[in-house]
Amino acid sequence: MIRGPASSPVTTIFESTSRRAQARGAINLGQGFPDFPEPAELLEAAASAVRGRSNQYPAMRGLPALREAIAAYYRRTQGLAIADDEIVVTSGGTEALAAAFLALLEPGDEVILVQPLYDSYLPMVELAGATARLVDLQPPGWTLPIDALEAAISPRTRLIVLNTPHNPTGTALDSGTLEAIGALCERHDLLLLCDEVWEATLLDGAPHVSPLHVASLRNRTVKIGSAGKIFALTGWKVGWAVAAPALANAIAARHQFLTFTTAPSLQWAVADGLALSETWHDAHRARFSAARDHLTAGLGAAGYRVLPARGTWFVTVDLAASGLPPDDVVIAERMIDEAGVAAIPVSAFYAERAQKNYLRFCFAKESGVLDTAIERLSDFRGRIA
Numbered sequence: 001m002i003r004g005p006a007s008s009p010v011t012t013i014f015e016s017t018s019r020r021a022q023a024r025g026a027i028n029l030g031q032g033f034p035d036f037p038e039p040a041e042l043l044e045a046a047a048s049a050v051r052g053r054s055n056q057y058p059a060m061r062g063l064p065a066l067r068e069a070i071a072a073y074y075r076r077t078q079g080l081a082i083a084d085d086e087i088v089v090t091s092g093g094t095e096a097l098a099a100a101f102l103a104l105l106e107p108g109d110e111v112i113l114v115q116p117l118y119d120s121y122l123p124m125v126e127l128a129g130a131t132a133r134l135v136d137l138q139p140p141g142w143t144l145p146i147d148a149l150e151a152a153i154s155p156r157t158r159l160i161v162l163n164t165p166h167n168p169t170g171t172a173l174d175s176g177t178l179e180a181i182g183a184l185c186e187r188h189d190l191l192l193l194c195d196e197v198w199e200a201t202l203l204d205g206a207p208h209v210s211p212l213h214v215a216s217l218r219n220r221t222v223k224i225g226s227a228g229k230i231f232a233l234t235g236w237k238v239g240w241a242v243a244a245p246a247l248a249n250a251i252a253a254r255h256q257f258l259t260f261t262t263a264p265s266l267q268w269a270v271a272d273g274l275a276l277s278e279t280w281h282d283a284h285r286a287r288f289s290a291a292r293d294h295l296t297a298g299l300g301a302a303g304y305r306v307l308p309a310r311g312t313w314f315v316t317v318d319l320a321a322s323g324l325p326p327d328d329v330v331i332a333e334r335m336i337d338e339a340g341v342a343a344i345p346v347s348a349f350y351a352e353r354a355q356k357n358y359l360r361f362c363f364a365k366e367s368g369v370l371d372t373a374i375e376r377l378s379d380f381r382g383r384i385a
């Protein structure tokens with residue numbers, strides 16, 4: 001018999017929502033990718049790399065030019081000093097996460113995960129033979145309760161997993177919280193896996209804070225990045241793990257037998273893209289903040305309670321505070337069928353569907369698409385609230 005990890009559904013909510021949306025011809029604000037024009041500089045760089053450079057296996061840890069570009073990008077944008085032997089380039093953030101889970105965990109270990117959580121974490125923890133302990137963020141601010149985090153630590157705990165900026169809530173951890181987590185990790189001798197794939201999407205000009213900025217966490221943390229998110233080219237699947245050399249070596253040993261390497265043309269293009277000016281990166285981000293403000297204002301005027309989001313491409317809506325029944329799966333299905341707009345139920349980001357009061361909307365869509373969605377959702381709320 002073929003068995004997968006207990007927590008891997010055959011079809012994810014993302015896929016089933018998209019299928020239902022397609023069948024009904026609905027506007028899809030569920031899927032997490034933009035419909036904006038793709039960055040021409042990156043497309044051109046990839047095309048010329050395919051034609052002009054080697055298409056054979058590149059170095060296992062990533063093209064030296066890309067590793068240099070990643071280090072320079074983090075020095076410039078986050079003030080981090082990262083050495084070449086601290087970077088492993090992978091096939092997307094997803095592979096970096098998988099390699100890290102497999103490298104850091106032994107069967108019987110415990111891992112602390114924070115809900116709502118990204119859907120690959122739980123199946124990967126199980127594939128590594130470890131057990132997850134779950135801690136919930138506290139809505140509506142989605143704050144991380146440090147006392148609950150500490151209460152979840154046992155003698156078997158090896159790893160805490162964080163995600164900042166956070167999908168699906170769009171919140172980001174501040175340095176005070178990271179300092180407190182650093183103290184916990186030191187006291188209990190834990191490692192930290194920090195999924196920072198959304199690091200370039202803080203939309204109000206605030207700098208991203210990484211655990212690598214916290215002295216007590218510098219050598220205990222694996223930071224995950226993704227070019228797919230930085231450049232809004234989600235299908236490219238170029239990501240990386242950044243960690244102190246001993247951790248990076250262990251991750252590289254896993255990466256070697258997961259995918260071994262990643263398309264060199266895309267690595268060249270990402271290296272060029274990371275070196276683009278801050279003006280370019282700011283202009284790229286400005287489209288997303290305009291779209292966030294547009295959807296937030298439009299849904300707000302239509303009577304929806306939209307929770308503030310600092311980053312990612314998502315906002316969450318509080319159903320009860322919007323006058324709607326707090327049953328996200330039912331409302332999401334009715335929204336597709338009756339209003340022609342798809343969103344993702346936030347309960348899908350919980351192991352036991354514990355929280356049913358929120359829907360996640362992707363705002364990274366052209367403004368005409370957002371206008372139509374807002375109009376339809378305004379009607380929908382008028383009919384059922």
Ligand code: PMP
Pocket residue numbers: 032091092093094095118163167195197225226227228229234237238239
């Ligand atoms: N982590 C989080 C929190 C994400 O939202 C995503 C993509 N939606 C990933 C990891 C995966 O990144 P990639 O596409 O680079 O594999």
